Amino acid sequence: QKEVEQDPGPLSVPEGAIVSLNCTYSNSAFQYFMWYRQYSRKGPELLMYTYSSGNKEDGRFTAQVDKSSKYISLFIRDSQPSDSATYLCAMLADAGGTSYGKLTFGQGTILTVHP
Amino acid sequence: EAQVTQNPRYLITVTGKKLTVTCSQNMNHEYMSWYRQDPGLGLRQIYYSMNVEVTDKGDVPEGYKVSRKEKRNFPLILESPSPNQTSLYFCASSLSAGGGQPQHFGDGTRLSIL
Numbered sequence: 001q002k003e004v005e006q007d008p009g010p011l012s013v014p015e016g017a018i019v020s021l022n023c024t025y026s027n028s029a030f031q032y033f034m035w036y037r038q039y040s041r042k043g044p045e046l047l048m049y050t051y052s053s054g055n056k057e058d059g060r061f062t063a064q065v066d067k068s069s070k071y072i073s074l075f076i077r078d079s080q081p082s083d084s085a086t087y088l089c090a091m092l093a094d095a096g097g098t099s100y101g102k103l104t105f106g107q108g109t110i111l112t113v114h115p
Numbered sequence: 116e117a118q119v120t121q122n123p124r125y126l127i128t129v130t131g132k133k134l135t136v137t138c139s140q141n142m143n144h145e146y147m148s149w150y151r152q153d154p155g156l157g158l159r160q161i162y163y164s165m166n167v168e169v170t171d172k173g174d175v176p177e178g179y180k181v182s183r184k185e186k187r188n189f190p191l192i193l194e195s196p197s198p199n200q201t202s203l204y205f206c207a208s209s210l211s212a213g214g215g216q217p218q219h220f221g222d223g224t225r226l227s228i229l
Contacts, residue, residue, distance in 0.1 A: 006157075008155075031215065032215035034217060036220075041222070041223070042222050042223070043119070043205050043207075043220035043221050043222045043223050044158070044205070044220045045220070046217050046218075046219070049215075049217050051215060088157070088158070090158075092215050101146050101148070101163060101165065101209070101211075101212030101213070101216075102148070102160050102163065102173060102174075103148075103150075103158070103160070103207075103218055105157045105158040105159075106157060107155065107156070107157040108157060
């Protein structure tokens with residue numbers, strides 16, 4: 001079983017839709033949770049960053065972490081064609097863990113927002 | 116502009132011919148790392164470096180070497196490339212390994228080993 005599971009999609013939505021992306025994980029040592037966006041032929045770009053459980057909002061993007069369920073989500077409101085990309089969840093263990101500094105990624109979800 | 120720069124961006128080569136992919140960051144970051152990205156497998160860590168002269172294996176280090184002689188540079192070396200190393204490679208850096216520092220990625224190097 002993978003440490004981080006993410007539905008690869010692909011996901012296709014109309015412009016203006018609310019998009020929900022999710023990851024589950026099994027390693028309880030993960031404390032830092034990130035969402036990266038990756039456009040074609042580009043490297044992953046940090047989109048959202050959350051420490052421990054809770055919600056974080058940045059413009060049209062909201063990240064949620066539920067550590068009790070080992071479940072994280074990214075919501076995109078009023079989705080735009082420019083949001084079309086691959087979205088990767090990533091997690092980082094606490095500094096005292098054996099996986100020092102190593103990001104563990106989900107497979108990535110391919111999102112297409114059509115006009 | 117703060118960035119992680121990888122070269123080359125694309126390379127097609129043959130089995131057994133040594134190659135080096137360079138990575139340079141201009142953010143004075145201590146932590147640097149190499150990942151490979153494969154369909155269905157996502158991004159997996161190859162090697163990482165916590166500072167100059169300090170490197171260690173990640174999840175998939177076989178067939179790769181690294182060095183960290185200067186803080187800004189972290190080259191990835193394939194001494195004898197094989198077709199199973201055909202992949203998309205990313206270099207990343209962060210301020211430090213601890214404290215949950217987010218990592219910044221280069222734009223990738225697509226390697227094809229024939």
